[in-house]
Amino acid sequence: xxxGGGAAGYAAAHAIRTSGWAGxxxxxxxDRDAPYDRTxxxxxxxxxHFGDDRLPIAHRGLEExxxxxxxxxxxxxxxxxxxxxxxxxxxxQRFSKxxxxxxxxxxxxxxxxxxxxxxxxxxxxxxxRQIISAVKRASRVVVLGGSFISLEAAASIRSRGLTxxxxxxxxxxxxxxxxxxxxxxxxxxxxxxxxxxxLGHKIAKVTTNMVTLDDGNVLECDLLVVGIGVxxxxxxxxxxxxxxxxxxxxxxxxxxSLPDIYAAGDIARWPDPHTNEAIRVEHWVVAERQGAIxxxxxxxxxxxxxxxxxxxxxxxxxxxxxxxxxQEWDEERCEGSVAERDVIIRYLKAGRELAVATVGRxxxxxxxEQEMMRRLAERRRACSAKLAANQHSSFR
Amino acid sequence: xxxxxxxxxxxxxxxxxxxLLKDNRPRLxxxxxxxxxxxxxxxRACAVAADCTHLGGPLADGxxxxxxxxxxxxxxxxDLRTGAAHAAPAxxxxxRYEVRFENDxxxxxxxxxxxxxxxxxxxxxxxxL
Numbered sequence: 001x002x003x004g005g006g007a008a009g010y011a012a013a014h015a016i017r018t019s020g021w022a023g024x025x026x027x028x029x030x031d032r033d034a035p036y037d038r039t040x041x042x043x044x045x046x047x048x049h050f051g052d053d054r055l056p057i058a059h060r061g062l063e064e065x066x067x068x069x070x071x072x073x074x075x076x077x078x079x080x081x082x083x084x085x086x087x088x089x090x091x092x093q094r095f096s097k098x099x100x101x102x103x104x105x106x107x108x109x110x111x112x113x114x115x116x117x118x119x120x121x122x123x124x125x126x127x128x129r130q131i132i133s134a135v136k137r138a139s140r141v142v143v144l145g146g147s148f149i150s151l152e153a154a155a156s157i158r159s160r161g162l163t164x165x166x167x168x169x170x171x172x173x174x175x176x177x178x179x180x181x182x183x184x185x186x187x188x189x190x191x192x193x194x195x196x197x198x199l200g201h202k203i204a205k206v207t208t209n210m211v212t213l214d215d216g217n218v219l220e221c222d223l224l225v226v227g228i229g230v231x232x233x234x235x236x237x238x239x240x241x242x243x244x245x246x247x248x249x250x251x252x253x254x255x256x257s258l259p260d261i262y263a264a265g266d267i268a269r270w271p272d273p274h275t276n277e278a279i280r281v282e283h284w285v286v287a288e289r290q291g292a293i294x295x296x297x298x299x300x301x302x303x304x305x306x307x308x309x310x311x312x313x314x315x316x317x318x319x320x321x322x323x324x325x326x327q328e329w330d331e332e333r334c335e336g337s338v339a340e341r342d343v344i345i346r347y348l349k350a351g352r353e354l355a356v357a358t359v360g361r362x363x364x365x366x367x368x369e370q371e372m373m374r375r376l377a378e379r380r381r382a383c384s385a386k387l388a389a390n391q392h393s394s395f396r
Numbered sequence: 397x398x399x400x401x402x403x404x405x406x407x408x409x410x411x412x413x414x415x416l417l418k419d420n421r422p423r424l425x426x427x428x429x430x431x432x433x434x435x436x437x438x439x440r441a442c443a444v445a446a447d448c449t450h451l452g453g454p455l456a457d458g459x460x461x462x463x464x465x466x467x468x469x470x471x472x473x474x475d476l477r478t479g480a481a482h483a484a485p486a487x488x489x490x491x492r493y494e495v496r497f498e499n500d501x502x503x504x505x506x507x508x509x510x511x512x513x514x515x516x517x518x519x520x521x522x523x524x525l
Contacts, residue, residue: 312469
């Protein structure tokens with residue numbers, strides 16, 4: 001049984017079925033839509049380039065895979081000891097193995113006027129449909145947030161020819177993740193395409209047709225899109241007594257602290273062998289690959305999750321690819337030219353490469369990822385050689 | 397994404413000399429209307445579809461390592477010998493094609509309909525549910 005119909009939930013069900021498991025698989029999803037490719041919601045779907053036919057997460061839907069998919073269903077409680085889920089409305093579902101892939105909820109804004117109908121968060125397909133239908137009637141759009149979601153959405157809406165203002169509390173949006181140089185490249189790309197950016201500002205209040213900034217500046221606005229980050233949905237895990245640490249704690253096989261219960265995707269904090277840190281990320285492909293590994297492990301595969309984290313982001317014709325995970329770094333090694341969009345940037349801490357971002361060098365992004373996998377294998381070989389040497393000397 | 401003009405691509409059904417494949421780089425060409433990669437793994441030749449099953453990324457521009465090809469767009473990964481989707485964001489396998497060898501030349505034929513499964517198979521696992 002899988003709770004969650006996003007990237008991790010779909011990938012797990014797909015892996016379980018294609019591995020040869022002929023028994024029952026049930027997916028409960030709070031979303032009202034069958035699994036879709038969420039990455040398109042801020043990119044090609046929002047800018048009108050892709051229609052609904054491109055949205056399914058993969059060619060074969062869950063029903064085609066013989067998976068029972070129940071949409072719009074919330075799970076109220078998890079009884080880990082008795083292996084039972086309690087569903088909203090009174091139903092129960094027993095399980096032998098359970099995957100929690102509950103994803104994340106968008107942060108809700110709290111300025112005066114945040115509950116007006118033209119203020120919309122962007123997370124689900126339904127959110128996106130509402131935004132697209134509002135965009136068709138709107139002429140002046142304001143986007144709040146200095147996140148990947150908000151900036152990608154701003155670019156897609158601007159591509160439809162609307163006037164777009166972005167208000168970002170962060171003076172250098174995305175710089176905590178990709179550094180100052182790429183932050184400035186993204187900002188410049190938006191400015192070149194006519195997006196107005198108000199960096200280092202917050203919203204003081206919103207009325208039906210105006211947004212007032214914290215410096216008193218007033219913007220006309222008939223649609224306000226909010227993308228200010230997400231919060232992992234861990235209520236179910238918390239009440240069931242699973243170990244939490246800013247997310248659900250899992251081991252290298254994506255097992256939670258209680259038997260027969262696994263977690264994957266936005267909620268999972270796993271021991272990353274590349275950085276030797278317990279990390280949690282909100283990347284699409286990470287969620288999919290964790291789901292696939294968790295699914296295999298629910299059948300007994302005992303596979304460890306060792307992927308180098310990867311994400312991509314797109315703003316107009318600018319694409320950035322990023323492999324690895326650098327929470328902080330003390331050196332950026334840059335080859336090529338940021339301005340010419342032909343660059344590879346390595347993020348190092350104490351001389352050790354933690355992550356690599358590329359623009360216009362797609363092949364080098366994969367090479368960097370493969371290099372990180374090789375270094376992990378080498379460190380492991382060195383470690384076991386050392387262990388063997390120590391054992392040998394202690395015998396003597 | 398700019399692509400080479402289809403008409404500039406070699407017709408793989410009309411034969412590819414072994415010499416052109418010895419560098420272990422997949423060779424992009426056409427079989428009928430379809431874009432196909434022909435690859436020599438050191439012991440035999442395999443042919444698979446050339447477009448990623450995720451969003452259609454050009455696999456010919458990707459990286460080949462240990463018998464797998466990595467898509468340059470979103471890092472999906474496929475087994476070049478079987479076409480199996482080895483890693484997300486792709487889930488569906490690449491179509492495979494028959495390859496015939498005659499007079500030091502490889503001829504790519506029809507697509508093979510059997511759908512390969514991922515590398516991991518239930519039958520080999522210690523399972524107790």
